[in-house]
């Protein structure tokens with residue numbers, strides 16, 4: 750006859766009569782290996798088809814005080830950009846530069862006033878407010894090709910910003926493998942929108958810049974950016 754203690758390899762076996770039943774207790778041997786078993790990607794899908802092991806991580810940024818807030822155009826990183834006349838101008842933030850660019854190359858003193866007001870704006874928020882209201886109130890002062898060039902303008906400002914501050918470049922490179930999304934709930938062009946319905950052009954440009962930095966040799970020139 751096989752006893753229960755032989756079916757289970759128990760240590761420290763105890764027996765206790767509980768009413769008509771016999772309670773048998775002890776420790777199972779060997780002690781199980783506590784190392785977790787991580788299922789492979791195929792096994793994961795078989796266990797739970799709703800889990801996508803290939804899904805990339807997403808890094809959201811928006812306000813400057815967020816963990817990745819330095820990626821925002823409103824971060825207080827000045828940039829020095831060349832001008833058409835051969836000189837150069839220091840802008841207090843990418844936002845200052847971007848908003849002022851709306852009025853560049855327009856031969857109207859009103860456009861030059863707009864640029865001056867944006868340049869002296871005390872904060873990126875103020876620069877955005879002035880730039881947006883002037884664009885709305887005086888569309889004739891906005892350069893005619895603005896919609897065609899605004900992505901390139903933004904990109905040149907971003908390239909300058911991330912080339913000028915080594916720690917920003919490192920921070921951007923450290924996000925490799927993640928999708929970057931400007932979590933603006935309102936801006937469906939530069940931002941990702943509330944439900945991911947936005948085009949996320951700012952995130953896309955940062956990812957493009959990240960790829961370019963990764964593929965770049967250390968000797969590459971920063972043609973549209975000047976040392977601060």
Ligand SMILES: Nc1c(N[C@@H]2O[C@H](COP(=O)(O)O)[C@@H](O)[C@H]2O)[nH]c(=O)[nH]c1=O
Pocket residue numbers: 811812813821822823844847877880881931933936939951
């Ligand atoms: N980060 C951030 C914003 N997002 C920025 O607004 C800019 C778009 O301006 P416009 O083309 O004139 O509508 C662009 O730089 C985008 O990244 N907007 C905000 O009101 N607050 C903010 O904190």
